[in-house]
Amino acid sequence: MRSVGELPAPDRPTRLRIVGLVASATLTAxxxxxxxxPTGAAEAAPLPDTWADWLGLTGWVAGLVALTVTWWRLGVRVRRRPASVPLGWLLRTGLLWAAPLLLAPPVGSRDAYAYACQGALWLDGVDPYSVGVLPGGCVWSGAVPALWQETPTPYGPLAVALAGGAVAVARLVDTTTDGQLLVAVGLLRAEALAGVVLAVACLPRLARAAGVDPVRATWLGLLSPLVGVHALGGAHNDALVLGLVVAALSLAAGPSPTFGAGRAGVGSGALLGLAVAIKVTAIVALPFAILLTVVRPGSSRAAPAAAALAGAGLAFAGAGLAFAGVTLATGLDLGWISALSDTGRLVQWTSVPTGLGMAAGYLLRLAGHPEAVDGAVAAARLLGLVALAGTIAVLLVRAGRAVPAPDRTGARRRLVALTGLAFTALALLSPIFYPWYGLVAVAVLAAGLAGWRHVHRVAVAVTVLSFLVLPGGFGLAVLSKLPGALFDVALVLVLAVVAYRRWRSPRSQG
Incomplete structure (x- = not known):
């Protein structure tokens, strides 16, 4: 007699599993x-210049298309025949698809080389928050894009320490600089894998606490090409942030009523403190995690105000202690916060405010004022940050209103969804945007979206993001500046019209 959730082999979508594996292997090859x-020019070429490279790029596109289509078809099966896709089978499928990419060189980005250099600087007693990898003397700086070679590290002390640990191990096991870089990048990818595995362990639990199908949430949040190609293939720090944020929200939301709200607040706060010690953007999750501890399973109503304040204090204490502990242990300071401004040198329309500034710049050029273009982009980015602050404030107000709802599961689902929207706003309204910046937003939304209509919209966005960067690290946004800027203008206009109609609808009914 087979266990619950197990199905006869012919009923399982085995063909999809095999096609996805072949597609992933094609991407790797x-x-x-x-x-x-790591060899050759540090700058990724916009397009191949040899037939062999064109063949390689064709294989990459074909593999990515095949993997995306297979992922979509698996999602259709999850919707139409959910019993045929048990969670365990789905997770094993994801592992099978990811395995070839773990053996590939970095794809979609050269960030792994930058991480290795930043860790090497720290090991050698150079402050990575003061100098870039080239002036700091990193022997691998030639593998880092020229745009970032002289930029101080914009990542937190935990990211630097983990990169330093990878380089330290690499120096122990190999004596050549090329071999050390290979080992260091492999260990950095293992760290990214650890972040994804942590998310795999916690996302289904978070989805159940929110009353969402964990299979659907896992399919959308963790099996997509966005995760395989950019979180694992690119070995990004964002993969660790993904795991820590999902784990923190899962702990805050339950589902065990025996694990008290106080301990849940401290634990989730500590996890978020570690995430902030990698990338400061993780701080967005903290107020939502605090509210989740208020509506944990086992409570029939919202906690009293005093208890909520106590929980908030414990969460902040956990986050502060974890962050401060890492900072003190590494001997680093807060210089990475000021280094974040240097990343704004990249101007691409994938950031909506930057795209609007670019569109204004094109108009200024037509009007004969090319000197005002940089000012237009800077002004648009400033307005974007103001809009971001306002958006997060509105989402927090809505989150606070969701807490007293009698439906505790519904309240948790709403809080998780609002957290995902906050990360979405953070990704879209920040001065720069890369596809992997959407990893946390997609995973958290996957655990909080109630219906397939919204899931499909997020899945479409995931598909687009997966294709925005070529395997060598060159962003297609560079080749589509004017169309992209016009797209941002059209997007903002459409959203403004939709928001106006929603605002007018209740008024007209009244």
């Missing part, structure tokens, strides 16, 4: 020709 290899 192609990456050894057109991926972000």
């Amino acid at each position: 192609s990456a050894y020709r057109v991926g972000a290899l």
